[in-house]
Amino acid sequence: MVKGMKVQLRNPWSQGGVPSEATRDAGTFWLDFRALCQRFKTLYLNWNPAIFEYSSTKHFSFTPNGSDFDIGSNAQISLKGSGDAWILLQRHYLGKAEGWEGYIGISVFPGTERIYTYSRPVYRVFSMKAMLI
Amino acid sequence: MEANHTLLKISGIPSPCVIVISANDKKSAPPLPEVFFSLTVYSKSRCELSEPVNALGHEVRMRGTWPRGVSYKSPLSTFVENPQWKLIVGNEKARILALLEGDEETAVNVTIAWSAGKRLARLANQDILCQSGEYALHHATTSARNVKPSTQYTVIASRFEEHAKARFTLVVRSDVQVELMPLREEWAGKSRKHIESGWEGKSIKRFMLEVSRLTSFSVRLSSLAKTPPFVRLCLQVNDTELISSGDQYTDLGLQTCEIAGDLLGGEEYVLCVERLGEDGTEFALDFLADGELEVEMGND
Numbered sequence: 001m002v003k004g005m006k007v008q009l010r011n012p013w014s015q016g017g018v019p020s021e022a023t024r025d026a027g028t029f030w031l032d033f034r035a036l037c038q039r040f041k042t043l044y045l046n047w048n049p050a051i052f053e054y055s056s057t058k059h060f061s062f063t064p065n066g067s068d069f070d071i072g073s074n075a076q077i078s079l080k081g082s083g084d085a086w087i088l089l090q091r092h093y094l095g096k097a098e099g100w101e102g103y104i105g106i107s108v109f110p111g112t113e114r115i116y117t118y119s120r121p122v123y124r125v126f127s128m129k130a131m132l133i
Numbered sequence: 134m135e136a137n138h139t140l141l142k143i144s145g146i147p148s149p150c151v152i153v154i155s156a157n158d159k160k161s162a163p164p165l166p167e168v169f170f171s172l173t174v175y176s177k178s179r180c181e182l183s184e185p186v187n188a189l190g191h192e193v194r195m196r197g198t199w200p201r202g203v204s205y206k207s208p209l210s211t212f213v214e215n216p217q218w219k220l221i222v223g224n225e226k227a228r229i230l231a232l233l234e235g236d237e238e239t240a241v242n243v244t245i246a247w248s249a250g251k252r253l254a255r256l257a258n259q260d261i262l263c264q265s266g267e268y269a270l271h272h273a274t275t276s277a278r279n280v281k282p283s284t285q286y287t288v289i290a291s292r293f294e295e296h297a298k299a300r301f302t303l304v305v306r307s308d309v310q311v312e313l314m315p316l317r318e319e320w321a322g323k324s325r326k327h328i329e330s331g332w333e334g335k336s337i338k339r340f341m342l343e344v345s346r347l348t349s350f351s352v353r354l355s356s357l358a359k360t361p362p363f364v365r366l367c368l369q370v371n372d373t374e375l376i377s378s379g380d381q382y383t384d385l386g387l388q389t390c391e392i393a394g395d396l397l398g399g400e401e402y403v404l405c406v407e408r409l410g411e412d413g414t415e416f417a418l419d420f421l422a423d424g425e426l427e428v429e430m431g432n433d
Contacts, residue, residue: 049173049175052176053176053177053178054175054176054177054178054180055173055180056180056181056182057174057182058171058172058182059169060172061167062154062168063164063165063166063168064155064165066157067302068157069234070234070272070304072189072192072304075154076151076153076184077172077182077185078149078150078184079180080148080149080180080181081146081148081176081181083145083177084142084144084177085143085146085174085175085180086140086141086142086143086175086176087140087141087152087172088138088139088173088174088175089140089154089171089172090137090171091137091138091168092169092170092171094169101160101161102156102157102159102161103157104154104156105139105156106139106152106153106154106155107152108141108147108153109150109151109153111149111151112151112185113187114151114188115153115185116189116230116306117230117232119274122147122150123141123143124141125139127138
């Protein structure tokens with residue numbers, strides 16, 4: 001993050017009561033990014049997937065075997081393409097009773113073959129705790 | 134619908150590539166529930182999603198435990214007692230991958246060796262087909278290509294330390310059908326004897342062995358000294374040598390010294406424990422037998 005970067009925030013409840021269009025500019029203020037990180041736990045950003053000309057989606061399921069190492073039976077997808085890409089992985093909750101407190105993650109390995117053990121991915125990202133959207 | 138999501142940007146897709154999805158919950162005991170996902174790739178150029186090639190489509194999975202006292206380094210109950218399996222490769226050359234996973238604190242090793250599918254008491258370098266290398270915490274993996282068909286191998290799951298009982302999972306994957314058969318410990322339930330002794334300044338220490346009926350036995354010599362000596366074991370009857378660990382002395386720092394054979398009831402056998410030079414003062418003998426075996430220290 002750029003040092004000294006400021007972020008404009010709005011508190012819709014600053015005037016009390018239900019926020020309305022008439023009070024749109026009221027309650028806005030600037031905060032430097034460091035202070036923002038100190039005061040807020042989560043930051044949600046909107047983005048517009050329509051800016052990408054191409055997209056491809058797969059829906060799937062698997063049963064985790066509890067190992068971070070033996071990943072041969074994990075869901076895996078082969079990708080062919082070029083240039084930059086954004087990979088969005090969404091886990092669907094079928095019911096709140098699942099009690100899942102784990103993580104989900106994406107790792108990218110070069111090649112065409114299924115990956116059986118976890119070793120040296122070229123990219124990876126893990127979401128450590130369930131963030132509900 | 135509620136969802137848990139994660140986003141990854143790839144700068145320059147390594148094409149082709151495989152995306153692996155991970156999901157785990159360390160706090161929940163297995164089996165974990167089935168998890169459902171949607172994955173979307175956004176790009177400014179054309180991209181294609183497909184199934185990766187399942188090159189090692191055959192899988193054999195074994196779960197077990199190392200009993201307390203079984204390890205690689207223990208001089209009392211050693212390598213031979215580690216879980217071992219006969220690996221049978223079918224009619225074609227095989228590509229094999231073996232994965233061993235233990236507890237997070239357990240240093241593990243997985244080895245595939247030539248042995249005509251028999252339980253191994255020791256591991257010689259020339260017998261190793263592939264090995265995971267140094268003992269590593271939590272998990273180990275080893276693989277081999279062009280594994281000869283119609284040959285039987287032994288897979289050994291070993292751990293370095295012998296602390297409490299510990300669980301493990303062994304997974305063998307291959308591009309052709311393979312079979313894994315547990316190799317039972319030959320001496321399970323048989324009599325064992327552990328004797329600690331010393332050379333007391335001499336180069337040979339003798340022990341008298343006696344059995345009442347035909348008995349198969351083995352004895353392994355290990356050093357209790359900081360500098361392991363070069364040693365030799367031999368079994369004599371009426372001053373004639375019957376079995377020995379070889380003509381040369383064995384470096385106990387590098388190898389195991391062991392002999393095995395059959396003893397007849399009523400004969401008086403003498404086991405000679407020989408050392409070269411003055412190295413090593415104390416040693417241990419571990420006897421295994423399928424019947425009652427009397428061992429007495431000789432009057433040297």
